[in-house]
Amino acid sequence: MHPLFHPRAIAVYGASSDPTKIGGRPLDFLKGCGFDGPLYPINPKAPVIQGLPSFATVSAVPGPVDLAIVAVPAPAVLPALEDCAAKGVGAAVVLSSGFAEVGGVGAEWQQGITALARRSGMRVVGPNCMGVINVRRRIVGTFTPSATGFGLVPGRISLVSQSGAFGGYCLSLIRQRGLGLNLWVTTGNQSDVDFADCVSHFAQDEGTQVIVGYIEAATDKDRLIAALDLARENGKRIVVMKVGSSEAGAQAAASHTASLAGSDQVYDGLFRQYGVYRARSIDELFDVAYACSLPTPVPKGRRLGLLTVSGGVGALMADVAAECGLDVAPMPEDAQRRLKVILPFCGPRNPVDMTAQLVNDLSLFEKNFELMLEEGGYDLIVAFLSSVGQVLDLSSALLLQLQKVLARFPDRTVIMSMLASPEVRKVYEAAGVMLFDEPTRAVRAAQALVYFAQEAQRARTRAAPPDLPGTALAPPRRAVNEVEAKAVLASAGIPAVRELVAATEDAAARCAAQIGYPVVLKIASADIAHKSEIGGVLVGLQDEAQVRAAFGTLLQRARQHAPQARIDGMVVAQMAGKGVETILGVVRDPVFGAVIMFGLGGVFVEAFKDVAFRVAPFGVDEARAMIDEVKGRILLTGLRGQPPSDEAALADAIAALSVYAARHEAALESIDINPFVVLPRGQGALALDALIMPRPKG
Template identity: 75%
Template sequence: MPPPAARPSLAPLFDPRAIAIYGASSDPSKIGGRPLDFLKKSGFDGPLYPINPKASQIQGLPAYPTMAAVPDAVDLAIVAVPAPAVLAALEDCAAHGVRGAVVLSAGFAEVGGPGVAWQEEMSALARRTGMRVVGPNCMGLINVRRRLLGTFTPSAAGFGLVPGRISVVSQSGAFGGYCLSLIRQRGLGLNLWITTGNQCDVDVADCIEHFALDAETQVIAGYLEAAADKERLFHALALARERGKRVVIMKVGRSEAGAHATASHTASLAGSDQVYEGVFRQFGVLRARSIDEFFDTAYAAASPAPLPQGRRLGVLTVSGGVGALMADVAADVGLDMPPMPEDAQRRLKALLPFCGPRNPVDMTAQLVNDLTLFERNFEVMLQEGRYDVIVAFLSSVGLVTELGRGILEQLQTVLQRFPDRTVIASMLASTEVRQMFEQAGVMLFDEPTRAVRAAGALVHYGQQLQKRALADMPPPLPAGALPPPVQVVNEVEAKTVLASAGIPVVQERVAMSEDDAVRAAADIGYPVVLKIASPDIAHKSEIGGVIVGVRNAAQVRAAFRTLRERAHTYAPAARIDGVVVAQMAPPGVETILGVAHDPVFGAVLMFGVGGVFVEAFQDVAFRVAPFGVAEARAMIEEVRGKVLLAGVRGQPPADMEALASAIAALSVYAAQHADAIESIDINPLLVLPRGQGVLALDALIVPRSAA
């Protein structure tokens, strides 16, 4: 996919030399007064210019009637005037060289009426002048290092922000303000913060791209309601992955009610949530399902601790019960908890005869009587257990400063020997002890299961770092690939197209008479399957339109007549192209492979293991086309039904490599013809035993023109 056209940088927004406040007020409690009050009190290091024709002085600063009267160059304008006056203010800014504007004012596309046209004019102005415009209907932005508080949210009052490596973008202003309060409350290190509102110009993708290029940002945390520009979002996420940024996104709209709420909230349309899920997996984004997970992930990802190189988790605990709870959560997030080696278990037993040495390793409450147990247990686990990450649950030890200090000193001693390992502590702790741990670069969580989930997040980012080093280019489209049909065709014609695109298909022919059917069966070889050939009957089995296990000419003739009668009875208006005679497929695992046209992302691929898993449990994985074989393998790994492909109850393992190749090949064809295809259904795609390939047994192609 070619990169989208370059747009002017967001640097004037986040790093301005001077700021003008349009609609500035002398009352710090008003929207036009708060940003100026915050900027003055926070100590922003550049000049501030209130713009208000009704005053000569505002909050102790000279006021100016328009931008033309300002004596110096201004990079950023914060606009807080009534909606009908916003466009004139932006024109004034653009005419005098302002390169960025934050429109706090509401009353645009989110409320309808004339606001829709005003917002469209704002978008046109931004495109025409190159001035980057945030909003309207947003809460502004912050650059902590510059002490720039370009916002009116009460969450910014008093500053109280610590410079750090996390940058936040929120499509929702209210959620962005809430995030800011939690960031202050938790003492997280913040770099940049922005809310995009109605996104007349600057959108979430623009901000992710800016954060990806920002040297001070390590973690990109985003709240997303709906994407507006597929290419720009993909470019931003790919850039973040390329630059090694750790991205966590909370995407709302999973439920029908949630999707409706986001659409009405910011005049956006939410796409299919399953497709968003696939996009996030495709670009290594960790999707948070709760606010706690959102912030816990950001906190852990911003830690200076090394990322785990594998999925092996060790749990060290003072409570067997809590250790079991942590093990359950580890299984939920896909972490492995292999037991300690037998020799190591004996060594741990020698240290403390009544400990639990397996994994979780239970030190019991004896730790309080002998703190050296912590260092010795930890060293054995790292040296002999070779765990990639260890979570240590220490109950309330951190509420006693001396105990907390002693634990930290022992932990630092061990980590000097194992600097490549990741360690997370979980305990109740005083503010002093928490600060000691975090200043030493050790993550600390109050609640142990949240610590385990954070470990899972770090393992995810570690795997993405390894995956980034592996090229996964989409395969080439076969030279003889046929174009998709312009109208719905029968399954034989559909499979002919798919075969040309690199999808193996079953041997078959369309017979127009009983004699044709008998000749086709003889050529193919018995036993055979007979099916109604019709572009109008998508689900033939539902009307008895498939007869399997036909073993001789007499059965072929009888089956041919039966199928024609059933088609006439159950689908009298359907076009009948004849009867398909196909080889009887060998045993294998039925899967489903499909293409759908998503209004936001275009051609998307769906994969699932056939039968009850797909229909009853919606056990499917999605990706946006095109992609390579490695991404196809990741899709297969995501579905729960993959166990059937591994071989169960004595069945041989399925040909996973051939399946992945077929998925990648279809993704390339779907992307090449995204404008012409509404959907493709290959159901079933039979996966044969390892080394024998795959076969498309049935297929349907619906062109966009026929949708």
């Protein structure tokens, strides 16, 4: 990938003397921006293009060429790339369109490009892309009008976009906001270089601190995961906008897990798993990138102080902070009294309201800040100063006070929100203070910084996936009843209730006596996925008479509601203790393979789809993160006098399931463990029902 972003010499295939055309713009940009290496226009129709000697082919260029920018009609692209490969060109950017995006022969041409890249080792970006930029090297290999006049500031943000138009739009936003940019690339049809390749390169680039990405779909699971993992290991922060959702991988109606898993949810789980921040809007995408690109301290916690000149805005910020999961803890009582002494009509709790009196007494700024940091112990402070930033003298005086505070508390993160002139913004940012016009965006940026800090800590301590027991059974090759399914899962470390299958009424009575009353009776059939829907489960049976009666009742219901189903008899199972019902599952995603699902049982899954996903395998800490994500997890903490649940046993089971699913990914279509009852702390957890769907042959 090095020749793509750091070429010493560049050739432009299809170069035009007209700088407004696709073949003319890259050459014009490269000349105008001051690229310090040789430029070679390639066009057999003109001896000189834009004042530079032109060559019929790149093979005719007298010196070496590292990067070729290709802007010729689609039929001529592959011959041009073959010429580049013969020359030993390290990388090529194909701006031309008319390939897989239009189908037909275009798709065949793109296959040829992929084959050539693999054969020659030349890296190819595109086709149908916008190109590449390296701001520090003043390389602008693109035709997007967004690059006109350059105007880009070197910085620590690198951007990769699958969409060329979106990448161009982002470039305009970066210039408009004055953000510091390092590398920029759009991948287009991804015949060779894809999103993951670029993330991997950025992860190893010393000039990149923040990776901004726009992704529509992954092309290679292993490459993407490796790239995200590398970025995390190297301390890079990734902010991604993922668009598009699909029902692919959610067609198995008999599986709760499959019906709940959409590809978008799987991406969401993957991003959480690897510490990627998923932005839900373009503003958020660049707000977070901006916040992460400045050399501000890493928050040590999520305790947020809010300082304001407006009580109304303070309340608004507090609402958003609560929504973001930040801790807007009140100031200590003694500190509140001291604030009242400084300004009797202030709001001292948190938000701390300095009121408009700040304009009359600028010392309030420093005094309030110091009290909040020293007495309140806040990890971050967001300060709203209305339009103070439009007055240079006033804002400069406040900055001097702020710098004294930051010198005293160098480990705290401070975010300012105020309307500011460009001059004031530059002064504040030069001092390492981030500045937002809109206060709620400042709060959300604070939440993103906390997220990255927590993820960095989690990355340092994350546990490896557990070992799969040597006695673990392989998945069944055909549909099996729940007893057989739970036996397979138990062998993999997922505990299940004690149970037996009885083919006759007499056998059921003997099994119940062996297990001990009370017991549960369920229809044993691989053909009936959800027994409760046909009344196929009877609980709390207290004696032999009830077991015999239940056997006949369930057999009649099976014949009535599922006459074609094969009935193996009845499952006689122990009555599990009272606990919280959850659901564990596995679904085979078309891109990411085995994906694990966790959710609370009942209405939380059925109505709210309150579930979390992760790509298998992973360790218990990732399992705990899944548990924390679901909104219904409060049920596990113990409500209305109920004891707390055994979350450790639950996390162990989720991690064990992930390892088993990853090992047998090729043989599994889905697994449902529903319900998986989590007993009180110290008593474990048990699978009460299970369904394993083997992957169809072929």
